[in-house]
Amino acid sequence: MAFNRNFNRKNTHSYKWDMPRLGGKRPDDIIALSVADSDYPTAPIVKRALRKRVAHGAFGYTYVDDGFFRAVSAWTSRRYGYRPEPGWMLTAPGVVNAIYWTIRACVAPGETVVIQTPVYQPFYRIVPDGGANLTVNPLIDARDHYEIDFADLEAKFRSGAKMLIFCSPHNPVGRVWRRDELEQLVALAKKYDVMLVSDEIHCDFVLFDNRFTSLASFYPEYEKIVVLIAPSKTFNVAGLKFSLIIAPDADIRARIAKTLDTNCISASNPLSIEAARAAYERGDRWLDCQLAHIEKNFRIVADFFRDNFPEAIVYHLEGTYLVWVRISFLGRPVKQITEELIGYGLALNPGSMFGPDGEGFVRINLACGRRRLREALDRFRKYANDIINNDKT
Ligand SMILES: Cc1ncc(COP(=O)(O)O)c(C=O)c1O
Structure with a gap:
């Protein structure tokens, strides 16, 4: 398997590796562990x-x-x-797109x-773009993992929220929600008649x-x-722009289908369909x-931070x-840290891009070869040591 090959995506118009906006500023040998796609080729069957x-x-x-x-x-x-029944599914050109049109179909301005x-x-x-009001239910930071603040969520539901956009597993905090958490969530949604996307x-x-x-389920x-799923992250085909909307309820599905149709949204791209079919039929191994x-x-x-910077917290x-x-x-804003890291040849996402409660964090993309990951961590070490030493003098 090619996960460890030193795979070069430069000069493919890759958002992560070739963004012209960043090009001028970045040294040639930048390592990008940022945008959420993978730095190895898709499965051979795809x-x-x-x-x-x-x-x-x-x-x-x-x-x-x-x-x-049926393959999905x-x-x-x-x-x-x-x-899911095959008849419950619709398609859209991407998951963000699907959420956006679901908001438009199911939430009144x-x-x-x-x-x-x-x-x-x-x-x-996408919430304000879809004509709705946005309200946040901050996750509880429990030091090395996050939890749902159900009391706050209930307050938001009680005061009239119509929909929750749920992220499962959660990007960027890495949680896989347990069944008991989901049961609690569904019970609350049912109590207040809130739609779960x-x-x-x-x-x-x-x-x-x-x-x-x-x-x-x-x-x-x-x-x-x-529910929205896609082969895009799993099989590194995000650029093919394809997603599945699983809407078991006939009325909801009809509303979403009509909205997609009225707005001329189609995912009938022969290449993305063939890639997804091969992935779902034969991609397990x-x-x-x-x-x-x-x-x-x-x-x-995890070992790197434990051995070099034990003050850092690597979330489960x-x-x-x-x-x-x-x-x-x-001791400095993460936006500044990630900008300074560019000078050391490393691009990471600042946590603050995921909202104000992401301040103090970075997100590191692990979907790359091991040698590149180790080199990236070396660059981080050099940067962090320079800061620490500078602050001492
Ligand atoms: C939670 C989540 N949803 C959606 C997307 C993007 O999906 P798409 O490119 O299909 O719109 C991402 C990409 O990082 C993601 O992390």
Whole structure:
């Protein structure tokens, strides 16, 4: 498997590696552990499927067939124990896009939508863009992991919120929500009649002995649930722009389908469909190897901070390939830290980009080869030691 090859994505118009805005400022040998995509090629079976489709040569209008939806359902069934009906699924060109149109379809202008912060940054903008009011239910920082503040969430629901955009597993804090937490969440939503929109794009990255439960498995106990999944993170095909909306309730599904249709939103791209089909039909073994790779990379990062900077806190990584590290011991704003790190050849995401409660943190992307990860950590060490030594003098 190619997870450890020194894979070069420069000059492919990669957002992470080639952004012109950053190009002028960055040294040639920058290591980017930032944007959430992977620095190894997709699974060979996905490449083969794409090659075959490209070789055919015609890329006319395409539809998503029932066999494809059955493959998705078989994937979630064998990996996570829930089997959505093929007829419950719609497609969209990406998960953010799907959430946005779900807000537009299901929330009236001026109604309130809750998000749980710190969180993937587009959540902050798609809610107002979708015409709704944004309110936040901050997660509780329990020193090395986060928990849901159910009392605050209930207060938000009681005061009239109509929807929660849930992130499961959670980016950037790395939680895989336990079944008992989800039960509590569903009970609250049911009590206050709040729709749950669960972004499960990272559900295939469940690490160590954690177990993933999809909110979709709570249907028919509660019908106001919409789940979004995609092969994009799992198989490094985010640029192909494809996602699945699982909406078991017929009325909700009809509303979303009509909104997508009215706004001419289609995900019927022959390449993304073929990539997703191959991934869901035959991607298990490759994914399992990738998970073992991410777990090893996490250990490297955890050991690095324990041995070099024990004041840092590496949050438990239960899911995703994005590790959340508190580095407030460096005593300066994280935006400044990540800007200064560029000068040492390292690009990381500042926690503050995920909301004000991300201040003091950086997010490190582990989906890369081991040699590159070690080199990145060396660069971090050099930077942090320079700061610490400078502050002493
Ligand atoms: C939680 C979450 N949702 C959605 C996305 C992006 O999905 P898409 O590119 O399909 O819109 C990301 C990417 O990092 C993410 O972390």
